[in-house]
Amino acid sequence: MGETQSQSAYIPQELLKELTKVSNRLLIGIPCERVGAERRLALTPEAVDILTDAGHHVMIESGAGLGINYSDNHFSEAGAEIVSTPDEVYKADIILKILPPLPIEVAMMKPRTTLFSMMQFNLFEQSAYELMMSKRINALAYELMVDEQDTYPILSIISEIEGTASLTIASGLLSNTQGGKGVLLGGIPGIAPTEVIIIGAGMAGTAAARVALGMGALVKVFDNDINRLRKLQKVLGQKIFTSNFHPKVLHNAFQSADVVIGAMRYLNVSRRYMIAEELIRTMKKGALIIDLRISQGGCFETTCCLSPKDPEMFEQFGVLHYCKPNISNSVARTTSMAFSNVFVSLLLMLGDVGSVQGMIKEDKCFRAGVYMYSGKPVNSYVSTHFNILSNNLDIYLSAF
Numbered sequence: 595m596g597e598t599q600s601q602s603a604y605i606p607q608e609l610l611k612e613l614t615k616v617s618n619r620l621l622i623g624i625p626c627e628r629v630g631a632e633r634r635l636a637l638t639p640e641a642v643d644i645l646t647d648a649g650h651h652v653m654i655e656s657g658a659g660l661g662i663n664y665s666d667n668h669f670s671e672a673g674a675e676i677v678s679t680p681d682e683v684y685k686a687d688i689i690l691k692i693l694p695p696l697p698i699e700v701a702m703m704k705p706r707t708t709l710f711s712m713m714q715f716n717l718f719e720q721s722a723y724e725l726m727m728s729k730r731i732n733a734l735a736y737e738l739m740v741d742e743q744d745t746y747p748i749l750s751i752i753s754e755i756e757g758t759a760s761l762t763i764a765s766g767l768l769s770n771t772q773g774g775k776g777v778l779l780g781g782i783p784g785i786a787p788t789e790v791i792i793i794g795a796g797m798a799g800t801a802a803a804r805v806a807l808g809m810g811a812l813v814k815v816f817d818n819d820i821n822r823l824r825k826l827q828k829v830l831g832q833k834i835f836t837s838n839f840h841p842k843v844l845h846n847a848f849q850s851a852d853v854v855i856g857a858m859r860y861l862n863v864s865r866r867y868m869i870a871e872e873l874i875r876t877m878k879k880g881a882l883i884i885d886l887r888i889s890q891g892g893c894f895e896t897t898c899c900l901s902p903k904d905p906e907m908f909e910q911f912g913v914l915h916y917c918k919p920n921i922s923n924s925v926a927r928t929t930s931m932a933f934s935n936v937f938v939s940l941l942l943m944l945g946d947v948g949s950v951q952g953m954i955k956e957d958k959c960f961r962a963g964v965y966m967y968s969g970k971p972v973n974s975y976v977s978t979h980f981n982i983l984s985n986n987l988d989i990y991l992s993a994f
Contacts (some may be wrong), residue, residue, distance in 0.1 A: 618948040620650040620941060623686025626658045629693050629717060630902070633661025633926035634933070636690035636710065639672040641934035646673030650945055655683045662927040688944075690937065694718035700725045706968065708732040708950050710937075713965065714889040715979050716902060716919070723980050730969035732950050737861055738973065739963035747959070749861070750797045751932040753886075756921040757801030757857060760884050761809065763916060764790075764853045767882055774914075775880040777852060780809035787812045791847050793869060793893055794857035795822040795836070798886050800829055802855050807834065814847050817858075818867055839867060848873045856885040856893025861975070871895040879912035888919045951991060961987070 622645065624637060635658060637645070642652050652674040656666050666676045677683050684702035691699075691711040700722050703709070709726070713735035726733060736748035761779065768774040768788070781787030790806040792799045795817035803826065806813045814835040817823050823836040837843045848854065854877070860866055874883070874896055885897045892898035896910050897917050906918040922929040940960065947953045954961045965973035970990050977984035 618945050620645075620945050621687045622650060622652045622941065623683040623689050624652065624654045624658055625680055625683045625689065625691060625699070626655045627691065627693055628696060628699075631661075631923070632693055632920070633923055634692045634920075635659055635662055635664075635926075635930045636692065636933050636937055638662070638930055638934045639664055639668040639674075640931075641938045642669055642674045643672040644938050645941060648942060648945065650941070651675065653677050653683050653686055655680060662930045688941075695722050695726070697722045697725055700729065700731070703729060703731065705729050706732065708734070710734050710736065710963075712736055712889075713738070713976060714919070715891075716889055716900075718979075720980055723982075726966060727969040727971070727982075731966055732964070732968060733966035734960070734963035735965050735973075735976065736963065738965065738975075739959050741959045746861075747936050748933065749859075751929070751936070752922050753796060753798035753857070753859075754801045755925060755929055755932070756886050757798035757855075758805055759921050759925060760798075760802050760855050760857075760886060761790075761805040763921070764855070764882055764884060765809075767914060767916060768852065774882070779806075779853070780811050782810075788852040789814070789847075789850050791816070791851045791854040792857060793817075793855065794859065795819070795826040796857060796859045798857035799855070800826050802857060803834065804830060807832070811853075814851075816844065816847070818865075844869075844873060845876065849876050849878075851877060851881055853882045853884070856883070856887055856897070858887060858893050860887060860890040866891075868892070868898060869894045874913055875911050877911070877913050880914070881912075882914045882916065884916045886921065888917045892917070954987065954991065967991075 645652055654669050654674045654676055656676050656678050659669055670676050681702055684699065685704060688708045694711050694713055694717055695709060697719060709731055739748055741747050765779040766772050768777045768779055770776040777788055779788050788811050790811045790813050792802050792815045795815050799815060803813050803815055815826060816837050816839055818839055827833060827836065858867060874894060883894060885893050887893045888897065888900060892900060897915060900917055908915050943957060944953050947956050954964060964987060965976040967987055967990050971977035971982050971984035972987040974984050
């Protein structure tokens, strides 16, 4: 025993790295996004380096990293294979995307490919979903994945980034340079602070409240869940105005608000709350609404059900509406780095387990994100959107 320990103590680091390489080699493909100006990426070169060093093969379509200021050389030096066409990258066993797949992208996938992506319904076409079924695709949605603490790791990352960024956006839009009223977000001594109303006390609402308080604004937070409001106050470490959706309280708050941020969570919920148009009519001229949930259908009656063709900024009842989806895309490099922290450990575990089926049984986070298994819909929240019936995942685990 002592001799074995003595020998292992002198094993070179390079050899140790070889010994830890996995026997189940993953073939991972990262394509360019082809919708809008999407810049975010699932893996940075640093993350790719960890995966390739563990023995996995990563293919990246040329130019995929330019949106986060990483060249093909950065990824190549990290061990990735750079391919020039989408046809090549979509032949991988595992596809890591940001936005939901287009029908043309699903057509390039091999049968039984495992797809990781967002499930943004405003961009997810019915024909793409049905083609995934016919090609027996395994599909996971980032927004549905949960961890051992029953939190949503990817959704939390996006929410925290977008909640923080919303105050930066609000500050710019209230200034004269952006056509606003010329108001400083926050306040200075002798001048009443700007009033910021936040609808939703989740991760995005908490992040927005923290920044707004730091800037000196008067902050009011509304939510239908008293436990979330209590948690928000505990996290912020100070008492702020919180309330449930009491009509009179909401009405008074909206009348004096300078900025209203919509941050309700609508994923996997049984009841949906939306701010009525009549409340928005009572707001001051020149006030601002920022809806962080456009990709989930919107928080306000004036912003609900907007299509990608609708303007991302418009004025209604004298109130400026900012409805740009995926605000985290404006800080794409930070978002991509945060994504990588989650995906690297998940992919390494998948390599250790050796199969999607085994991973579903092994990992709660992975299982929760699965909405299609071998082409079979297994998540009622997703399948209901496409008017297709789904079944329990356990029914199919032993059959495929």
